[in-house]
Amino acid sequence: MKAIRYHEFGGPEVLKYEDVADPALRKDQALIRVKACALNHLDLWCRKGLPGVKLPHINGSDVAGDVVEVGEYVTGLKAGERVLLAPMVFCNRCAECTAGRQNMCRDYSVLGYLNDGGNCELLAISPVNVIPVPQELTYDEAASVPLVFLTAWHMLHGRARVKAGEVVLVLAGGSGVGVAAIQIAKLAGATVIATAGSEAKLDQSRELGADFTINHYQQKISDEVKKITGKRGVDIVIEHVGQATFEESMKSLRPGGTLVTCGASSSVASSRCWAPTWAPWANCTRCWRTFSPAGLSR
């Protein structure tokens, strides 16, 4: 099969379109023909050399496609079904997995990180990951869902416990997590303030449901938030940018508000230095109810 693979870490130029062996289908797996695979920042980080990535490597966490064949032990799935893949890898036996909290499994990983992912034509995977999708969704749309909608859902509901009437600040409304977070917060009945870096993206954020928008290159986020909220600050910040925005995010919170993090796309290193840098300050002010890293993805 054809795949995008890299044999060394580096810039986009290390990505090679090449022939690789078809995956061998185990009796307890389903074989998926990949029709669409969405990109995430994780793909860029892996390509640049994230610890644990083994070379040569095939990226790709968000997959939609067709079931081609199922192994002898697989029931409930049949060839020809349109599906998307749950973007995670886990043991499926431990207490956390069996309770539905696979993200807490000690073997947890994201598809395409420690193992090969979906930037290829065929993928053999456990049937627990294979989820049928309705005909109304295209393959491209289905592939655009799993990682970012799961992450944004976990941040807003799993961690921040968003409630109707709350005000949520979504950084980078045009990002994958951003487009999901705007919609999930609106669905929960919250008021949404989204930031973006261009007028076009601000317009698109409003079309998705954002009530207020801030151009984060031309305006100071915390000043605008104070104007919008009447100096109160927001109840929840969805912070997935990191170093470039973290201070503004903290300043935008109301006392007792909740900041939830994931990703840190402006700097991977910042996700490691936040705790020592920011925790003492946060503790010192005794304002912040929760500092809740959601992890790379859930």
Place this chain on the structure above:
Amino acid sequence: MGELHEVLAHVFSGRLKPVVDKTYPLREARAAHERLENKEQFGKVVLNP
């Protein structure tokens, strides 16, 4: 997986909408990476094998 199925129920019923920014043939993954790296996207950048 519990949360994934929760959010998928909303997507499958149309209450939450996936946002596709741009699609590329798989062989053009390099251009797709550059689009994401340069923050040009609104929504998801998708590769088609």
